[in-house]
Amino acid sequence: MATFTGNHSDRFDAAVSRRFVLKAGFAGLGAVALGGLTACGAGDASGSGAVEASKKLTVAASPAPHAEILNSFAASKLKEEGIELVVKEYTDYILPNKDTTSGSVDANYFQHINYLENYNKENGTDLISVGSIHYEPMAVYAGKxxxxxxxxxxxxxxxxxxPTNEGRALLLLQDQGLITLKDPTNLEATPNDIAENPHGIVFQELEAAAVPRALESVDFAVINGNxxxxxxxxxxxxxxxxxxxSTTVEQYAxxxxTTPEKEEDxxxxxxxKVLQSDDFKAYLEESYGQDVLPAF
Structure with a gap:
């Protein structure tokens, strides 16, 4: 062990100098390390981080069958292409379009083309369809x-x-000979547009989501597929x-x-592409039978 032979002041100055050198050295190493980490972070932000952000797709959907389809079928297919699919579920027909217009979601999957066209007309929006996927046959179910x-x-x-689903329901009842519409092809008919109602049917007009819940209190109900x-x-x-x-598929697919700006996203x-594939047709048949049919 070395022996220090200088006076007390010299020893003190030497110790201070030594500590200063050591601290400076470690500080330099810390700066280098931090600089390295910062450089790596910057690289991620402009590289893989940006790629990950651009590969995230957020879609609004009603719970069934739309969200089910996206989560159980489409998500894994898109993951193979490096796309993370985020599904936001909605239980009404208004908010998904509002959030698509605002950019809160990238796209939505819950409505048919006829409903979208009516929504655009009533709200002054310009949302567009980028592909017909499936249709759900509307049906009459027994109540009392x-x-x-x-x-x-x-x-x-x-x-x-x-407007669109009520007209669709009345067209179905007309096909059964229960009523006759003033315009037999009116897709937006209401009970006010009925020319003949020989049985004096009383129509209980409800929000689409509430119709199944009313089934026990009415004689019959015309229910949307989803x-x-x-x-x-x-x-x-x-x-x-x-x-x-053709009318069912064309009007109610x-x-x-999405928005016009994201049409080519x-x-x-x-x-x-995933939802218009042969694999998807097979998935629909296996999972839903007659309840959900391909529209392509």
Whole structure:
């Protein structure tokens, strides 16, 4: 061990100098290390971090079957392409479009083209369809009565109250010979547009989501496919349902919707491609049978 032979002051100065050198040295190493970490962070922000951000796709959807389809089928397919699919569930028909317009979500998947066109007209928006995916046959289900052919005079039928789905429900009832519309092709008909109602049917107009819950208090209910699925009803159990045909597919196909600015977005286009594939057709048949049918 070395022996220090200077006076007390010298020893003190030497110790201070030594500590200063050591601290300075460690500080330098810390600065280098921090600088290295900062450089790495900057690299991530401009490199992989930015890539990850651009590969995230947020889609608004109603719970069934739309969110189910996105989570159980589309998410894994998009993950293979490096796209993270985030699904936000909504239980109404208004907020998904509002959030798509505002940019809170990138796209939505819950509505048919006829509803979108009516929404744009009423709200002054310009949302667009980027692909037809599937359609859910609207159907009439038994409530307090079970024989639609022998419907009693004054029977009550619950129908959705939004313009496009109410018109769709009335067209289905017209096909069964229960009513006649003034314009037999009016897709936005209401009970005020009925020319003949020989049985004096009373229409209970409800928000689409509430129609299944009213089934026990009415004679019959015309239920949208997605809400029927949520409530545990199936087309095979219905009294009557829409038959596959050009009008049904063209007017009531459920779509992926976004803003005009995102029409060519790679992530959205990738989602549409996944949902218009042969694999998706097989998935629908296996998972939903007649309840959800491909529209492409």
């Amino acid at each position: 009565s079970s024989d639609l052919a022998a419907i009693a005079d004054g029977a009550t039928i619950a129908v959705p109250n939004d 809400y029927a699925i949520e409530a545990g009803y199936h087309v095979k159990d219905a009294l009557v349902h829409e038959e596959t045909g 459920n779509i992926v919707c 790679e992530n959205i286009q990738a989602l549409v």
